[in-house]
Every structure is written in C-alpha cells, then in structure tokens.
Amino acid sequence: MSREKSLVPVERIERTILLIRGQKVMLDADLADIYGVTTKRLNEQVRRNNDRFPEDFMFQLNENEKAEVVANCDHLKKLKFSHTLPYAFTEYGAIMLATVLNSSVAVQTSIQIVRAFIRLRQILASNTEFSRRLDDLEEKYNAHFKVVFKAIRALMNPPEKKKGQIGFRGGKNV
Numbered sequence: 249m250s251r252e253k254s255l256v257p258v259e260r261i262e263r264t265i266l267l268i269r270g271q272k273v274m275l276d277a278d279l280a281d282i283y284g285v286t287t288k289r290l291n292e293q294v295r296r297n298n299d300r301f302p303e304d305f306m307f308q309l310n311e312n313e314k315a316e317v318v319a320n321c322d323h324l325k326k327l328k329f330s331h332t333l334p335y336a337f338t339e340y341g342a343i344m345l346a347t348v349l350n351s352s353v354a355v356q357t358s359i360q361i362v363r364a365f366i367r368l369r370q371i372l373a374s375n376t377e378f379s380r381r382l383d384d385l386e387e388k389y390n391a392h393f394k395v396v397f398k399a400i401r402a403l404m405n406p407p408e409k410k411k412g413q414i415g416f417r418g419g420k421n422v
Contacts, residue, residue, distance in 0.1 A: 256282050256357060261364035266321070266336070268313060272368060273336035274361070275309075275317070277327065279345060282361070283354050291335065293348045300348060305341035308333050339365040 264278035276294075280287040294301055309317065310333065318328045327334060337345065339362070346358035 256360055258360055258364045258367065261361055262368060264323075265364065265368060266317065268309065268317070268336050269307070271336075271338055272365065273338055274342055275324065275327075276335040276337065277324065279337060279342060283345065283349055283357055285349060290345065290349070294335065294345070297348045300344050301337075301341055304338060305344055306335055306337045308335050 261274075261282060264274050264282070265272050266275065267273075274282075276290055277287045280290040283290065294306065314327065314333055317334075318324055342361045342365075343358050346354040
C-alpha cells in the first residue's frame with residue numbers, strides 16, 4: 249500500500265475542522281484519531297512541549313463551547329461524558345503536533361491537514377468573491393430598479409384631474 253493511500257483523506261479532515269471563537273480549529277480527539285495516537289498521549293506531548301503551543305496555536309474550550317460542540321457534532325458524543333475540557337488546535341497548532349509526536353505518520357498526516365485548511369481557505373475566498381460580485385450587481389442595478397419602482401408608483405397613483413364646477417353660472421351672458 250502506498251503512503252498516499254494509507255493517509256487520512258483530506259475530505260475526512262475537512263469534516264473535523266470547526267469554527268470556534270472565530271477560528272478554524274480541530275479538537276484534540278479528532279487530531280489524535282487522525283495521527284493514530286490516543287487523546288491522552290497527544291495531550292501528554294502537548295504538556296511536555298507547552299512552550300511550542302502559544303495561545304494562537306491552541307486553546308482549551310470552556311464548558312459552554314464543549315456543550316455546543318457535543319450538541320452539533322455527532323462524532324464527538326463521547327466528549328459529553330468526559331470530565332476534561334478538550335483542546336482546540338489552529339492550523340499552526342495541528343502542524344506543530346506533528347513535530348512533538350515525532351513519527352513519520354504524523355508528518356505525512358500534517359501535510360494532509362495543511363491541504364485541508366488550504367482547501368477551506370480557497371472555498372471561503374470563492375464565497376467572498378461571489379458575495380462581492382453580488383453586491384456589485386445589486387449596486388449597479390439599484391438605480392435601474394429605483395426608476396422602475398418610481399414609474400410603478402406613478403401608475404398606481406395617477407395624478408388627480410381638475411374637477412370642473414357643477415352647477416349653473418349666473419350672470420348676464422347665460
């Protein structure tokens with residue numbers, strides 16, 4: 249079996265990337281599964297190499313975040329009964345894990361993780377481009393639609409005709 253086939257597919261990794269605190273992250277349990285180690289071993293290595301994981305690489309979820317993640321992600325149901333709060337790793341933290349786990353599988357898997365984050369970034373960029381183009385079209389056609397709506401309103405409320413006087417005029421030249 250080739251190395252590429254033995255690795256975790258990028259699509260599977262993409263499904264484990266979550267948005268927490270405005271950052272795209274992966275939880276320790278998902279990373280441990282992908283790297284082929286236990287969550288306990290992964291967190292043990294993180295504690296031993298704490299200086300390699302600043303706050304922008306990793307943070308610990310609070311109770312509310314943990315509850316929300318468990319409620320929204322079916323594959324994380326086992327976290328519901330865990331008494332420890334999970335760690336969330338940003339893209340850089342996930343890559344740094346490969347260096348502290350120090351195995352060839354970890355290094356190859358980190359490459360797949362980088363590819364997954366890059367793909368998500370590309371998807372987000374294309375959505376941003378689409379949104380910008382939609383805004384441009386809306387702005388461009390707003391003036392045209394204003395004219396159309398003005399014409400429709402004018403047709404709905406025709407100008408009032410001058411009313412003629414009813415009755416007889418009195419006077420000499422009748």
